[in-house]
Amino acid sequence: MVFLMSVPVETPALKRSNTELENFISRIANGEQEAFEALYAEIQAAVFGFALSILKNRQDAEDVMQDSFLKIYHAAAGYRPQGKPMAWIFTIVRNEALQRIRAASRTDALPEENHLAAVPCHTQQTINRVVLETALQALTDEERQIVFLHALSGLKHREVSEVLKISLSTELSKYHRALAKMKKQIQGGGPDENE
């Protein structure tokens, strides 16, 4: 009989409360690796997804994901608990992503061609993949970022509008428009339906 330390099989959607997340952050500030790993496990998909929604290609998103976590590690000491840890985290990710865009603006390497190739044959995953690709291709920048934040973190409209620095009403209308666009494309037919 062997004693196994559990490693999560699947990263669940954000389930930790804000208090728990802030607790992780303050423990990270104290140099606690466990807390950093726990935070990582909890938010890794949210960080990657949000980066992807800004950068639109997976390689850049992965790099920014790394940079963001490094930044979180270093900045944890300066975090002041205000009950909004995800807003802090997403702001870090956003800044790192925008920085990268500015740095690469000459080469303009943005869109990636990573269509539905090499997807395992399981139907549900294929549908999920279609949804993701639709989001990456059919939405405007802001619409996409809004949708990803909602999907990955369960932030409320007001909080999303604060992270993206847009007004709440803009956020709401773009949110609904984005979802309508996505549903139309996923259900209705190909791209280039008249909007």
Place this chain on the structure above:
Amino acid sequence: MKMSNKEVLKRLANAVQAETPNVLENVLARAAQTEGAVTMTTETYTPANAPVVLPETMQENKAVSFKPRWRRLALAAAAVLVIAFGVFFNQMYFSPMATVSFDVNPSIELKVSRSEKVLSATALNADAGVILDGMNLKNVDLNVAVKALIGSMVQNGYVDEAKNSVLITVESGNSQKGQELQQKLSKEVDEMLNTHSLHGSILSQQVDTGDAELAKLADTYGISRGKAALVSLLVEKDPLITLEQAAALSVHEINLLLDSKKTDLQSVSETGKASTSGYIGQEAALAAALNHAGVAASDIVRQKIELDYDDGRMVYEVDFNTAWVEFEYEIDAVNGSVVKFEREGEAPPQNSQPEQPVSSTPSSANSASSSSKEAPPANSTGQISKQAALDIAFAHAGVASSSASRTKVKLDHEDGRLVYEIEFEVGRTEYDYEIDAINGSILKAETDYDD
């Protein structure tokens, strides 16, 4: 394939999760570089005193400046040694023929000898602790033990007419014997419940001892392997529910959901039917939705009702159409309250309206786009006033305008039509409306609960 907003978002999240790379190692390595400190080593471990499988991150930990955990791990290692030895000893003298576990809410594992006597009884969760409290099942005949356990569960209210599902899982080296045991125990539990005037839904299955996936799942969420198997079945059938959510449900809830989605249970046998008497029932759920929507049953063209699990509670998903409008409702399965609703589409206008010119800056004098002045009602362009639109929204939401805060009204044009976009909050609920600016019909209504 028809998708709700919720489904779109969940599928997106699942797709992202599936593609999220694991960069933790790299980050830790870079963090160490930037700090230049090396305080963590693995030198305190030698093969002799660490007969454990260390998580990968621990083994890579040579160059990170986090505080050392070696002390805690050394203790864990020592504890494991003791347990390992104990198990070894045990195995030598009492080899079980099979492991039988019961899951309701309480999760109990029995090791059973060849002569069908109980070798050990373990509580796998707190509820099970309540059941096993004061019971000594060692060397007791399996039948007797099962009767005692079920009896205790009924007495403590874990099984009743409304929550009547019991999961029996058998794990045995001999699948023939395992099968027999499975059937025998099903029958016994059924009979036992009958003596308490209950009709149970008995699920039974065999699991493979060597199934590592299952063991990992069970470990991660602190549930028995039997329950883990059921959870996997549910998650496979319903992609919108995560493993973590499913693992937290009771066996009865999982059974109901599987039932509701007409799942082929595959290797799980079932006798009896999962009781929905704890819930209001599909009829009542539909009635609640129709009532809220102000729609008569005779107007319905198509409907679909399904039991589901969302946001921490069991709900009925009630989807229905009239000739012109699509509705999606979530009704709380226990108390019948409306949890979420969405409607799309509009009935054709009653009076014939000339087509309004489609321009975002209407030339007629009275239509103010986002000015704060209130336009007079039903002005010459045939447009209703902001106030009228607000009244419609408030009425539909069933709230008084005085209790609404952060109210916003905006005239916009969408899809070639003038609409009022209205938002307001009442307490912790956000309301979102789109009202047709010409005829006042509600094009969209959404409620968002902030929890």
